[in-house]
Amino acid sequence: MEFRYITQIDEAVKSLEAFKEDKYLFIDTEVAVKSFEDIDFFNDKIRLIQIGNYSKIFVYDMFRIPQFSEHLKELLENKGVIGHNLKFDIKFLKTNFGIFPQIVFDTMIASQLLSEDSREKHSLSALSYRLTDNHLDKSQQRSPWGIKNLTEEQLRYAAKDVQVLREIFPVLRDELNRIETPHKATGKIHETFGLDNGVAVVEMAFVPQLADIELRGMPVDEKLLKDMLQKVSTDYQREYIDFVRRYGVDPFSPQKVTNWLTSKLGLKLPTTQKGSLSSQDSALRRYIDREEVRKLLHIRSEKKILDKLKELKAHLINGRIYTQFKQIGAPTGRMASMRPNLQNITRDLRVLFRPPEGKKLIVADYSQIELRIAAEYVNDETMIKAFSEGKDLHRFTASLILGKEYDQITKDERQMAKAINFGLIYGISPRSLMEYARNSYGVDISLKDAQIFHSRFFEVYKGFKSWHDRVKEYLKEHNKMVVYTLLGRRMVVRRFTEAVNFPVQGTGSDLLKMAVVFFGKLKEDRDAGIVNLVHDEIIVECSESIADEIRDILSESMLRAGKILLKKVPVEFEVEIVESWAEK
DNA sequence: TGCACCAGCGCC
DNA sequence: AAACGGCGCTGATGCA
Known part of the structure; x- marks a missing residue:
């Protein structure tokens, strides 16, 4: 492997000639951190930026040539950028140099999308071994990147990552393109990388958005x-x-x-x-x-x-809390939030999240989204009709199951139907339904009633009955099953409960990520940004003066995503401008 | 003493 | 045969 270590500005500028014809580049960074356990995205410094195409690799020493960042901004914001776990690099590029690449292909995300086994590792070395059979030595990863004179071994290591990227990228892209997806890819990411897979394009576009969210932090x-x-x-x-x-x-x-x-x-x-x-x-x-x-x-x-x-x-x-998200935290595509987890904040603690003077929060969440997705996914005519007539589905289910008029349903009955709706679409047993209704909705029902409701539910919603039967039958015969979300996210499942859960939960995450990507585009450079995401909820912080406008842009983004994924069932959501997260 | 595991509980 | 799923954080527990 050949590479050039660059410490002079004129040499750096000249090196750019090599990239003139490229649509995309392979990049990586090494950061001099004070603590590997507690990385500080605002104060730790990028030491090296490694950039390559299919023939050249340059390693730029940013301690020696900080002024080169201006040229890099031009380069990295206009060409496609391929890297591994790019959220990390993008955050540092943004805080150190104001560089914010948006046309990206992340090999870690690609690998996760392709994975059929949740135990599989997605580190660069794991990928290198899996896809090219090469062992990648990561022993230098935690070496001191702040020292004055970097060792030959360190530089070699830095350049090596770029070489691995260019080996694995085409393999990953082609694998992704081989998956049939219901939505055709369009736009810059698609054109730049030749990436056809719709889910992958959404996930790649999401990477810089998530970097932006993490850097904003949530106001407290x-x-x-x-x-x-x-x-x-x-x-x-x-x-x-x-x-x-x-x-x-x-x-x-x-x-x-x-x-x-x-x-x-x-x-x-x-x-x-x-x-x-x-x-x-x-x-x-x-x-x-x-x-x-x-x-x-x-x-x-x-x-x-x-x-x-x-x-x-x-x-x-x-006054702010900076969480870290795993973009694909669950196999369904849902994110996970950690250090701290901002996705399990109780109602009574949400009052703590409050923007400073002159700013507002906008809190938006999709209504009954899993039920709507499930109705669309299984094509249940009764449920689709109810939703498209604007019915309250819990009330509607209660009326069908109890044989009462829609308008006569009491609060308790509606509450019970909530447990039934959420439990039974995923095939909960009558006994568990009884427990679930009590523990989650405070409704006491007898086992006998639970059995009656169970069978009534599947008489009423025939689409769900036949869906469950089909899945059971298939799994009995094949013992594993490939399932897809409405965007085309693919998952391999072995259990019945997974087979019915994954497409619905997965479509939910498709929907949210698309809404976020649309929002990022539509808001342009307005002083507003997302500060938290909780599965079906988006929280934005913005200047008070533009709150109404931002609320409308957010609504438009969520609606647009909904219309792409759900064709038979309308999406609904609540959006509100508030002083604190608790106000909704 | 440190590590792996899990129980319990918060959110969707 | 029966089955709702996903996550992260804390601290008890059991073992080396």
Whole structure:
């Protein structure tokens, strides 16, 4: 492998000649970080930028030639950029040099989209080995990139990544193109890389959007967070001491709690295969009328709130919290958020998320999106009709199952139907339905009623019945099944529950990602940006003065995505301009 | 003491 | 044969 290490500006500028004819380039960066565990995207510095085409590789030392970044901006924002885990590089390029590449192909994302096994690794070295049979030595990855004179080994290592990229890119692209997708790819990403796969084009366009979201961070009312932490902390400590003094049991020891509840109180709790260990979770809620159980659940949820407040505080930087997303966090395409997780914030803590003076939040979420997707996906005529007539589906289901007038359905009945709708589209059993209705919706139904509702549901929604039957039949015969979302995201499943879940949940993530990509395009350079994403919800922060306009752009983006994926069922969503996340 | 596992619980 | 799925964080537990 040949490469050139460049430390002089005139040499750097001259090297650009080599890339004149290229539509896309292979890139990587090495960053001098203070701590590999806790990377600081705002203060850590890019040391090297490696750029190559199919014949040349240049390694630019940005400590020596910082002024070269102006030329790089021109280059990297106008050509296609191929790299591995580009969200990382894009974030540093943006904070260090104001460079924001948007026509990208990410080999990690490509590999994840192609994967048929969720245990598969997607590191560059894993890909190199899998696709080209070469072992890639990553021992230099965590070497000190800030030292004055980089070693020959470090430079070699840096250049090597680019060589690997150009070997694996065509393989990944061609594999993606081989998958039949219902939506034809269009636009710059498609033309630049010759990428036809619709899902892949959306995911690639999403990469820089997600980098932007992470860099914005979510605004937090710092004083409120600190006050709340103080209060919850003292309350909790008192309650904990109180609990232990009263019952003599550690509420967080599963063994001791099980022992206590069964022997002293005579409760019947299920046991897991681990013998003495017992799985309490939902079973405990059966005994919610016992004071001890109520106290136990209460202290546990207090602890949960305290933990979350601590977690938020630990990640607070100048009034904002910067999470990290895994773009494909689940095989369905859903994202995952970590350090901290901003996708499991409870209702009562959302009040903490509040923009500074002069800014507003816009909170938008799709309504009953999984049900709408499921209706479209299985082509259930009854459900599609109900949705297209603008019916409230939970009320509608209640009326069909109970044989009552649509307008006569009570709040409780609607609540029960909610449990039925969400549970039964995925084939929940009558027994589990009973538990689920109680634990998640606070509705008590007998096993007998659960059985009746179960069978009535499938009489009414025949499309769901035949879908479930088809899937069961197929799996019985083949023991695995390839399923697709409405955008064409492909998944290989082995279990019935996966086979019915994945296409629906997966289409949900297709939809959200498309909406985000549209929003990024439509908002142009207005002072607005997304600050959090929660599966079917988009949270935007913007200047107060343009809030109305941004709200409309967001609505348009969500509607446009909906119209592309759902042809028979209308999408609906709520959008609101608010002072805090809690206000919705 | 450190590590892997999981139970429990928050969100969609 | 029966089955709703996905995630991350904390801390108990069991083992080396």
